[in-house]
Amino acid sequence: MTLKELEIGKSAVITAVGGEGALRQHFLDMGMIPGTEVTVVKYAPLGDPMELQLHGYELTLRLADAEQILVEPQPEKKQEERAPQKAPKAEHPGLGEGGRFHPKGSGEPLPDGTLLTFALVGNQNSGKTTLFNQLTGSNQHVGNFPGVTVSRKDGAIRGYPDTRITDLPGIYSMSPYSSEELVSRSFVLDEKPKAIINIVDATNIERNLYLTMQLLEMDIPMVVALNMMDEVSANGGSVDVNRMESLLGVPVVPISAAKNAGVAELVEHAVHIATYQEKPLRQDFCDETDHDGAVHRCLHGIIHLIQDHADRNGLPVRFAASKVVEGDEHVLKQLGLDRNESEMLEHIILQMEAERGLDRSAAIADMRFAFIRKVCAQTVGKPRESRERVRSEKMDRILTGKYTAIPLFVLIMGLVFFLTFNVIGAWLQDLLAAGIGALTDVTDKALTGAGINPVVHDLIVKGIFEGVGSVVSFLPIIVTLFFFLSLLEDSGYIARVAFFMDKLLRRIGLSGRSIVPLLIGFGCTVPAVMSTRTLPSERDRKMTILLTPFMSCTAKLPIYGFFVNAFFPQYSGFIMVGLYLLGILLGILAAFVFRRTLFRGEAAPFVMELPNYRMPGARNVLQLLWEKAKDFLQRAFSIILVATVAVWFLQSFDLHLNLVADQADSILAGLAGLITPVLIPLGLGDWRITTSLITGFLAKESVVSTMKILFGSGIASVLTPAAAASLLVFSLLYTPCVAAIASVRRELGRRYAVGVVLWQCCIAWLAALAVRGIFLLTGGL
Numbered sequence: 124m125t126l127k128e129l130e131i132g133k134s135a136v137i138t139a140v141g142g143e144g145a146l147r148q149h150f151l152d153m154g155m156i157p158g159t160e161v162t163v164v165k166y167a168p169l170g171d172p173m174e175l176q177l178h179g180y181e182l183t184l185r186l187a188d189a190e191q192i193l194v195e196p197q198p199e200k201k202q203e204e205r206a207p208q209k210a211p212k213a214e215h216p217g218l219g220e221g222g223r224f225h226p227k228g229s230g231e232p233l234p235d236g237t238l239l240t241f242a243l244v245g246n247q248n249s250g251k252t253t254l255f256n257q258l259t260g261s262n263q264h265v266g267n268f269p270g271v272t273v274s275r276k277d278g279a280i281r282g283y284p285d286t287r288i289t290d291l292p293g294i295y296s297m298s299p300y301s302s303e304e305l306v307s308r309s310f311v312l313d314e315k316p317k318a319i320i321n322i323v324d325a326t327n328i329e330r331n332l333y334l335t336m337q338l339l340e341m342d343i344p345m346v347v348a349l350n351m352m353d354e355v356s357a358n359g360g361s362v363d364v365n366r367m368e369s370l371l372g373v374p375v376v377p378i379s380a381a382k383n384a385g386v387a388e389l390v391e392h393a394v395h396i397a398t399y400q401e402k403p404l405r406q407d408f409c410d411e412t413d414h415d416g417a418v419h420r421c422l423h424g425i426i427h428l429i430q431d432h433a434d435r436n437g438l439p440v441r442f443a444a445s446k447v448v449e450g451d452e453h454v455l456k457q458l459g460l461d462r463n464e465s466e467m468l469e470h471i472i473l474q475m476e477a478e479r480g481l482d483r484s485a486a487i488a489d490m491r492f493a494f495i496r497k498v499c500a501q502t503v504g505k506p507r508e509s510r511e512r513v514r515s516e517k518m519d520r521i522l523t524g525k526y527t528a529i530p531l532f533v534l535i536m537g538l539v540f541f542l543t544f545n546v547i548g549a550w551l552q553d554l555l556a557a558g559i560g561a562l563t564d565v566t567d568k569a570l571t572g573a574g575i576n577p578v579v580h581d582l583i584v585k586g587i588f589e590g591v592g593s594v595v596s597f598l599p600i601i602v603t604l605f606f607f608l609s610l611l612e613d614s615g616y617i618a619r620v621a622f623f624m625d626k627l628l629r630r631i632g633l634s635g636r637s638i639v640p641l642l643i644g645f646g647c648t649v650p651a652v653m654s655t656r657t658l659p660s661e662r663d664r665k666m667t668i669l670l671t672p673f674m675s676c677t678a679k680l681p682i683y684g685f686f687v688n689a690f691f692p693q694y695s696g697f698i699m700v701g702l703y704l705l706g707i708l709l710g711i712l713a714a715f716v717f718r719r720t721l722f723r724g725e726a727a728p729f730v731m732e733l734p735n736y737r738m739p740g741a742r743n744v745l746q747l748l749w750e751k752a753k754d755f756l757q758r759a760f761s762i763i764l765v766a767t768v769a770v771w772f773l774q775s776f777d778l779h780l781n782l783v784a785d786q787a788d789s790i791l792a793g794l795a796g797l798i799t800p801v802l803i804p805l806g807l808g809d810w811r812i813t814t815s816l817i818t819g820f821l822a823k824e825s826v827v828s829t830m831k832i833l834f835g836s837g838i839a840s841v842l843t844p845a846a847a848a849s850l851l852v853f854s855l856l857y858t859p860c861v862a863a864i865a866s867v868r869r870e871l872g873r874r875y876a877v878g879v880v881l882w883q884c885c886i887a888w889l890a891a892l893a894v895r896g897i898f899l900l901t902g903g904l
């Protein structure tokens with residue numbers, strides 16, 4: 124039978140894995156290999172995808188993909204088999220002893236002053252960034268979602284200026300599956316770090332060691348950081364670290380990155396192995412006795428065959444051998460085998476497949492997992508079912524329950540927006556606005572009292588205080604929204620959202636993973652665009668990037684707030700929500716258009732790990748908020764301040780630098796007048812509005828500061844409600860700001876960046892025209 128037919132709660136053993144290419148390799152690398160036991164945990168509320176448990180962790184899989192996996196049902200397990208084994212006593216090696224495994228000072232150290240480069244490599248969500256922050260004292264963002272780190276970050280280890288450690292995106296194996304995984308693989312392979320710090324999630328040790336095995340083959344000095352040991356010991360589990368070290372042939376240091384335990388010791392080991400270039404003692408993991416050593420003989424035959432080519436091209440030979448068995452194009456090309464050798468290679472592999480009774484990729488994956496099972500049997504005292512797991516299951520029963528998941532999601536998002544806009548954020552905003560107002564008054568009086576030149580007085584009070592002040596007062600709302608979004612992400616909830624939204628997103632041609640960039644888009648388009656790098660398919664990635672501008676970012680809030688207060692105060696909540704929904708709706712429509720035109724084809728498969736729920740770290744969240752607030756204030760006092768002053772200048776003077784009596788004679792009016800005719804059909808044929816929208820291209824918040832300068836508080840007398848509505852819609856949809864366009868360009872190139880600007884402006888124009896039309900026809904609200 125196929126995995127798809129397996130009932131909820133039932134277990135089965137995989138007998139064959141269908142499919143082909145990178146996807147199949149990915150299945151194998153995630154541990155879905157013949158002989159593995161899987162349990163169906165549940166189906167997503169909409170019936171697809173399913174959640175599986177294997178090798179002690181949770182994985183999502185679409186039914187269409189599950190259909191390709193053949194399984195043999197297992198009889199129910201007896202209770203005692205599940206009971207925890209007695210844990211072997213685990214000593215913490217070298218705690219205060221300076222390391223037991225490695226005789227320190229062996230071999231020739233690298234000369235003093237050599238830059239020691241480290242690669243921090245590990246599975247997604249294994250705590251790399253947490254460790255990186257501990258090691259370097261920096262503040263990178265940590266998240267409980269597979270794939271938060273999307274580009275590499277460098278830093279020196281505290282106390283060791285001659286080191287450079289690089290935090291890489293999480294990978295499950297050295298066969299890259301998404302573009303970010305490629306970053307990690309090329310870093311290790313091409314940039315040849317002096318040493319690798321392999322971070323292993325000890326609560327999920329079998330799957331994590333799979334990568335470790337491949338890293339050992341790289342023949343680079345390595346130390347294994349066994350992370351999350353706090354959780355393991357709290358649940359009664361243990362790891363015999365000394366035994367594991369001797370089985371793997373590298374130092375293993377138990378740590379808890381989050382609690383900063385064992386980290387100092389890890390550093391000592393890492394610096395040591397790097398300085399003395401101590402390579403892993405063991406690379407040969409294939410078992411001579413396993414199925415008569417079919418895989419063992421195959422690998423060793425190939426090693427002899429390609430040794431010279433590998434040496435010549437600087438490839439670690441053991442790594443190259445297992446990769447060519449898996450059919451890795453990249454490595455094959457690098458080796459440059461001649462025809463005879465290629466044929467010989469193929470024959471060796473065919474022979475192995477025949478003897479082993481498994482295809483090549485599965486045979487290699489199985490060899491690795493067989494070794495891992497052996498290591499774990501000897502060293503790991505399985506914890507009782509962890510408290511975190513039990514808690515996660517309980518929470519999931521509701522949060523991803525069949526009938527509760529989607530209503531709760533709507534409720535949670537609703538609550539987030541309600542608290543942000545109506546309660547916490549709004550309250551803080553009023554407070555801040557009052558403060559700024561008071562400060563403005565005081566300054567105004569002081570300047571008047573001191574008899575300052577009226578032009579300068581005008582610049583300071585009208586230009587800087589009112590303009591920048593009106594933007595700064597939105598800081599609390601923005602920070603509050605980011606606070607909630609980061610809580611959701613950090614707790615692990617967003618990964619669930621991806622799980623149960625997959626089916627819906629597939630309707631518009633995307634996979635559940637795209638929900639993350641889209642949700643982040645409500646905060647800011649820039650990180651949203653960046654986070655698309657975690658998507659495994661180019662097609663999904665491009666399409667998601669083109670959809671993020673439809674998610675209304677926080678910088679547009681000041682615009683909404685300003686106009687809603689001026690024109691429709693009685694409907695404020697309704698209009699705010701309406702704008703967000705309109706953006707989403709048009710995004711969905713755009714997705715349908717994309718799917719028929721630019722991006723035909725199917726969304727990428729949805730294979731994702733579901734991490735346990737975790738309590739978001741306070742330090743972590745506060746750090747993020749601080750960063751966001753800093754970022755926002757920096758923008759307010761740089762871009763927005765400059766734009767404000769420039770606008771004030773251009774509107775106060777004419778071309779001969781004389782102070783103008785009527786602003787309509789100013790330089791600004793002249794310039795903006797060139798574009799204004801385009802906006803006449805929208806009811807926005809006023810040069811001051813054109814100007815505001817142009818400054819909005821620099822930063823959306825500037826729209827309001829510019830209007831404050833140009834209109835003072837008299838905006839309501841200039842625009843009709845119909846024009847105000849069309850302006851709201853226009854600002855919702857028109858081109859994203861420069862920063863966002865720059866990140867689109869970085870991801871997709873110039874053509875797409877220019878395309879986004881033009882396309883969003885056109886859509887905005889049409890939508891605004893439609894809204895104005897409706898308004899005029901129905902006679903307003």
Ligand code: GDP
Nearest residue numbers: 248249250251252253265266267351379380381
């Ligand atoms: P990355 O994806 O590998 O960079 O992982 P992160 O550093 O973003 O961490 C993933 C999650 O694991 C976060 O929720 C961390 O708070 C949590 N975490 C990291 N290290 C530890 C640890 O030692 N113990 C526990 N209990 N949680 C940890």
Ligand code: MG
Nearest residue numbers: 251252271272
């Ligand atoms: Mg990370």
